[in-house]
Amino acid sequence: MRDAIFVAARASQTKMAKIAIDIRNIGKNRTGDEVVFFNLVKNLAVIDKENEYVLLTDRNPVADADLRESIELLQLPNNFKVVPVCEGGANKFSWNAWILPKYLKENLVDILQVQYITPFFIPKKIKAVTIIHDVSFKVFPKLIGKVDLFFLNFLIPLSLKRADKIVGVSQFTISEIKKFYQIPDEKLEWIHNAVADGFAENILAEQLEMVRQKYNLPQKFILYIGTLQPRKNLPALIEAFIKIPTEKRKDLKLVLAGGRGHNFDTRIDEFIKNYGLRDEVFLPGFIDEADKAAIFKLAHVFCFPSLYEGFGIPILEAMTLGVPTLASDIPPHLEITEDSVLLFDMTNADDFSQKLTRIVSDDALRADLTQKELQQSAKFAWRQTAEKMLEIYKGMKKMI
Incomplete structure (x- = not known):
């Protein structure tokens, strides 16, 4: 009898969990959040x-080529299944308020993985985990559209209350969640992006030239890559660029790579026009993921002047390729880079322009930064992030 109880208890402990992951952002040419979920799923599929x-x-x-291509790249094993809950896309509200809850009531899972918003009215027995990339809307509300701000301020507190686990993409993000929402420590975890x-x-010379022509890139340039939203502080980068002394800016251009999507910072166009920089500042649009590494390699330096981030994946991408990097001295950048990149005081325009001038003109500095960046970037890997996420799932499975 005791042996039977032991076997039953052991079977209960090793019982597999059914885990649902919202992958709507995969295949939509988004930036950070698509990168996170794509690589998280890809590595969970391995381990x-x-x-x-x-x-x-x-x-x-079957009907969406971008999604189909992304799913093929995931190389999913048999214990992973893609389920189109609806077709043709859904807005965030209808997805979370109706479509996803209806599916989950009819198809119970043990754990649901989402980002930011947890669906309304899902069964209580489902353990929900949400990934929070940042809470920039709390720090810079004026940089967020009014409609977006209303829904974020209304829905995020409800989502954090419903979530059984809240996962930040950095220790800084977790500290911000605690500060603004007073969440108990036992609900909080953090992972690092990679x-x-x-x-x-395998970045070949032929590929570099092909990418240069594809995006009409100049021969020598400072690169920014990411969204073109107001909190990315790109007008300040344009101003720092034009303050570089003429003799040090000779043949040097500025490339701001990213789509003119949601919440585009219209001051970018205004600054380019007002300063007469149409031949100096290039906006190649969204960069295909397959071309991103090549664009980094083509860059003379990389600059990431953001006012606020939860992590900052583009900085880590630049570091991984040894591209000398200048970034704003905000806490998540310090957490990622330690002393491996050049940082500027984002409250001091003169410090920004002086540091930008220095990094584009000092060969010894760039060589030193390259070595430090390669060493520091080796500390980050999606495999170890997925392993930590799997441990979070295992802990949640014990709660079922």
């Missing part, structure tokens, strides 16, 4: 052969 995964999307991969496997490998 976890025990649990069952249901990858929930709002499009049919760079895609093979990101820095």
Whole structure:
């Protein structure tokens, strides 16, 4: 009898969990959040052969070529299944208020993984975990659209209350969540983002030239890559660029790479026009993921002047390729880079322009930064991030 109880208890402990992950952002040409979920799923697929995964999307991969291509790149094993909950896309409100809750009531799972917003009215027995990239809307509300700000201020507190686990992408993000929402420590975890496997490998000279022509890039340039939202502080970068002395700016251009998507900072166009920089500042648009490493390699230096971040994946991508980097001295950048990149005081325009001048003109500094960046970036890997996320799932499974 005692042996039977022991076997039953052991079976209970090793029982697989059914884990649903919202992958709607995969294949949508988004930036940070797509990178996070794509690489997290890809690495979970390698390390976890025990649990069952249901990858929930709002499009049919048969009809959506971008989604289909992304799913093929994930190389999913048999315990991972993609489920189109609806087709043709869904807005955030209808997805969280109706479409996803309805699916989960009819198809119970043990754990649900989302980002930011947890769906309304999902069964209480489902353990929810949400990834929070940043809470910039609390720090810089004036840089967020009024409608977006209303929904974030209304929905995030409800989501954090419903979530059984809240995962920040940095220790800084967790500290911000605690500060603004007074969440108990036992609900909080943190992971670090990383760079895609093979990101820095096999970049051929022919590929570099092909990418240069594809995006009409200049021969020598300062690179920024990411969203073009107001909190990215790109007008300040334009001003720092024009303050570089003429003799040190000869043949040097500025490339601001990113799509003119949601919440585009219109001051970028205004500054380019007002300063007469149409031939000096290039906006190549969204960069395909397959071309991103090549663009970094083509850059003379990389600059990431953001006012606020939760992590800052582009900095880590630049570091992984040894591209000399200048970044704002905000806490998450310090957490990621330690002393491996050049930092400027984002409250001091003169410090920004002086540091930008120095990094573009000092060969010895750039060489030193390259070595430090390569060493520091080696500390980050999606495999170890996925392993930590899997441990979080295992802890949640014990709560079921």
